[in-house]
Amino acid sequence: MKKSLILLLLTGILWSCNNPRHVENKDADDTSEAKNHQDGQASEKLVMNNGVKWKVDVGTNSNVRNLQEILKKFDSGSDRSLVAYKKTHEDLQHGIDKMIIECKMKGPDHEALHKWLEPLIALVAELKQASTVPDAASALKAIDAQAYLYNQYFEL
Numbered sequence: 001m002k003k004s005l006i007l008l009l010l011t012g013i014l015w016s017c018n019n020p021r022h023v024e025n026k027d028a029d030d031t032s033e034a035k036n037h038q039d040g041q042a043s044e045k046l047v048m049n050n051g052v053k054w055k056v057d058v059g060t061n062s063n064v065r066n067l068q069e070i071l072k073k074f075d076s077g078s079d080r081s082l083v084a085y086k087k088t089h090e091d092l093q094h095g096i097d098k099m100i101i102e103c104k105m106k107g108p109d110h111e112a113l114h115k116w117l118e119p120l121i122a123l124v125a126e127l128k129q130a131s132t133v134p135d136a137a138s139a140l141k142a143i144d145a146q147a148y149l150y151n152q153y154f155e156l
Contacts, residue, residue: 063099
């Protein structure tokens with residue numbers, strides 16, 4: 001139930017990225033999108049833009065670099081306690097929230113960014129729910145892989 005609520009909330013936040021009036025007012029489309037994502041029917045797979053990387057704005061690049069730095073910081077540290085994983089979750093969530101708030105992109109490049117970001121948000125939510133170090137480590141490994149897909153699909 002908590003995962004459903006988190007996914008619904010995050011979907012609403014993502015939707016509001018280019019739709020400021022929508023922050024408090026979630027409609028039925030958001031609910032069905034969150035439900036489809038939860039059921040494993042996520043949006044289309046991220047692909048290249050006719051063989052080239054998608055273009056993103058400077059703010060998005062900066063925010064993604066920040067997320068990648070959070071992951072590097074954890075990887076270079078020695079603390080692998082559940083508390084350290086939870087701190088990393090908080091840092092990642094704060095970074096994602098900042099990126100969503102600052103988003104000014106529109107069009108196909110923005111849609112491609114969502115195809116990368118939505119799975120990342122779901123994985124960060126999994127990290128939050130992790131109750132053991134092995135579960136947290138597994139979630140963070142998946143987050144790391146998703147975060148670095150950005151470099152393959154988006155122009156830095």
